[in-house]
Amino acid sequence: MTTYWLAQGVGVIAFLIGITTFFNRDERRFKLQLALYSAVIGGHFFLMGAAPAGISAGLNAVRTVISLRTRSLWVMTLFIVLTLSLGLVKLNHAVELLPIIGTVASTWALFRSSGLTTRCVMWCSTACWVTHNFWIGSIGGTLIEGSFxxxxxxxxxxxxxxxxxxIDPFAVEKKMVNE
Structure with missing residues (x-):
C-alpha cells in the first residue's frame, strides 16, 4: 500500500468520524467530536504532504478540547499566534493560507462566541478548508468538509x-453553562 492510499484511507476514517459533528446541539459533545475529527484529519494532511493543513488541524484538535475548559482571551490569542507562526513557516502555495485563515476564524468562534454565531463562523471556516482540500486532492477531506x-x-x-x-435551539447548552 502506498503512502497516498494510506493517507486517503485516514481521510475516509476522518470523514466517518466527522459526518455527524454539526448535528450536536450540546456544545460539549460538539467540541469533543470536532476535536477527534481534527486529530484524525491532521494525520491525513501530514500523510498527504500538506504540512500547514496538518499543523492547523492538529492545533484545532488541542484548541477545541481546551476551549471546553476556558474561553480565555489569552489562550485564544496563543492558539491564533501558534497557528499563524507554525502555518506560515511551512507555506509553499497561496492556497495553503486557506486552512490557516479557517483555523484562526474557528479559534475565535470557539473561544468568543456560542450557539448560532459559532456555527456561522465555522461554516465560513469550512468553506476555506473545502477549497484547500479539493486543491490538494484529498478525497476524504473534500468529502467531509463538503458534508460539513x-x-x-x-x-x-x-x-x-x-x-x-x-424556540431556543441551544437551551441545553445554556442550561449546562448556568449550572
Whole structure:
C-alpha cells in the first residue's frame, strides 16, 4: 500500500468520524467530536504532504478540547499566534493560507462566541478548508468538509427558523453553562 492510499484511507476514517459533528446541539459533545475529527484529519494532511493543513488541524484538535475548559482571551490569542507562526513557516502555495485563515476564524468562534454565531463562523471556516482540500486532492477531506458545509448550512437555517418561532435551539447548552 502506498503512502497516498494510506493517507486517503485516514481521510475516509476522518470523514466517518466527522459526518455527524454539526448535528450536536450540546456544545460539549460538539467540541469533543470536532476535536477527534481534527486529530484524525491532521494525520491525513501530514500523510498527504500538506504540512500547514496538518499543523492547523492538529492545533484545532488541542484548541477545541481546551476551549471546553476556558474561553480565555489569552489562550485564544496563543492558539491564533501558534497557528499563524507554525502555518506560515511551512507555506509553499497561496492556497495553503486557506486552512490557516479557517483555523484562526474557528479559534475565535470557539473561544468568543456560542450557539448560532459559532456555527456561522465555522461554516465560513469550512468553506476555506473545502477549497484547500479539493486543491490538494484529498478525497476524504473534500468529502467531509463538503458534508460539513451542507450539514452545518442546513442546521444553521433550521436553528435560525427555530429562533424565529421563539424556540431556543441551544437551551441545553445554556442550561449546562448556568449550572
Amino acid at each position: 458545509l451542507i450539514i452545518n448550512g442546513i442546521n444553521i437555517i433550521r436553528f435560525r427558523r427555530m429562533q424565529k418561532r421563539g
